[in-house]
Amino acid sequence: MSVTPQSLKTLSRAWEPMSYGFLDASAKREMRRKMIKAVAVPGCQMPYASREVPMARGWGTGGLQVSLTLIRPNMRIKVIDQGADDSVNAASIRHFLARVSGAPTTLDTLQADLIQSRHRIPEEKLNEDQILVLQVPNPEPLRPVQPNMSVARQMHADADYGRMWLQLYEQIVRSGRVMQGASYPSMVNGRHVMTPSPIPRWDVPKLNMAQHLTILSAGREKRIFAVPPYTRVEPLVFDDVPYKVEEHHDLTCSRSGAKGFFMNEIPQEDGSSAYELSDSGFGVKHIQQGIGDAVTLGKTWYENGEMVE
């Protein structure tokens, strides 16, 4: 009986360039487990391994790992950076996600199944079928008041958040008002205080009792947390000092004419300022509608500059 010589090539499986969605199965399994835990305990930070992805830490690696884990070939992906679909970072991440998953991309919030965002929540309301992934640079809201992370975790365990209000107290005493512009600390489900990532104050009320799932992920800090659908998210405020969003109610977008939404300020040569919708996809739809194109504008969180209850 002759024995056919075996080579390494015949003994091993055919080489594949990479796993679907870039991350390997074990990485995705860990991400899924941590996401389920995060959904089970809203606002509570879950540690995870945070793999290497082909992007530098601090550029959205946390959000990218969540997106890569959730992505399916039939999902439509939207990626925004400070509200813009066309920034270099947003375009690069969108291109990468599409390349490793084969999933189609979109700029329209209403059509997207998965939205990865840095620092904004779209102006159009998200529904139960959509997932928002927020990139988080610093997941620990207690860091400014408690640099020792071991103690900070004990404070979370004890719901010992008095010093968060002390931070607000100090801001009011020194500046006459709450100065926290972004990453406004918020109580989730009446239990855990989280930082909602550096979204502006304007966007924080959008998370309260929202229909969609929000997953917040910090790749550098290796922490993941979530706001499940229909969960209370309440910005920390004093009983007698109400929460205020940015005063953009009366601003009008110089390009689309839209009014009552969060705007970017564009300094002009004469010293004045022009304003543009921060949510670029929403702005483009407004412009298209203005020239008679058939576009669908979704329901918005804010109407006439006021949050819709």
Add this chain to the structure above:
Amino acid sequence: MTLTLDAPRIVTTRPLVTLRDVTKTYGDVQAVTRVSAEVFPGEVLGIVGESGSGKSTLLRMMNLEDTPDSGSYTLDLPDVQGNLFELGRFARRMLCATKIGIVYQNPHLGLLMKHSSSGNVAERLLIAGERRFSVLRDKARAALAASEFPLERLDAPPIELSGGMQQRVQLAKAIALEPALLLLDEPTTGLDVSVQALVLDTLKRLQQDRNITMVIVSHDLGVIRTLADRVMVMRRGEVVEAGLVDQIFQDPQHPYTQQLVHAKL
């Protein structure tokens, strides 16, 4: 019966604070050995002794910052039951925030040096659950005023204040919630004599006005004589003598107490 001015301010037979056989060791060092003590409502107990005698360790345990190897600690308050040394971390923290106030020798231990002075007082109120800015502001102002802190410096951070002012902020923080027990760990050490006198005056007035139960630790017998009703003398972790202030100062029995008193006088 009418109390004379010099009589101790003990008006009940039930002690507010009861310590039983408290023992604490650090490695081979016996810091506190089977110390038992009682402090009655409205009373000021002074603890004296040389450095390393265990008086500050005992005070830290009374503030539930440290747990002894054995012994029990009870407070006779309506909603406080059992041996406090057996409480969990959070229960200890809440109890200390609401029922016990402390003034440390080193203000860095008791204050957030870069926050405003009023914020330091407000922190205590925030831990207890107060969430109205105006109330926090008013109560912080009232506590600082009671501590004779100059209100024009209400929002100055302690790091910009003198040692005496920092002690007043600590004191305001300690009394903001009208604690049942006020612990003072060498509150005047490091202050110059005139400032010491001012801080002592404030403490004495607060004690008289509010009838606060106090435990004061000091190696300065003058401070103890000014404030305390009773004195406990500690040496090498043990209580060697205890009694009324006049009794201890005029007729010390233990050789170590005699040495202390005569060294001072």
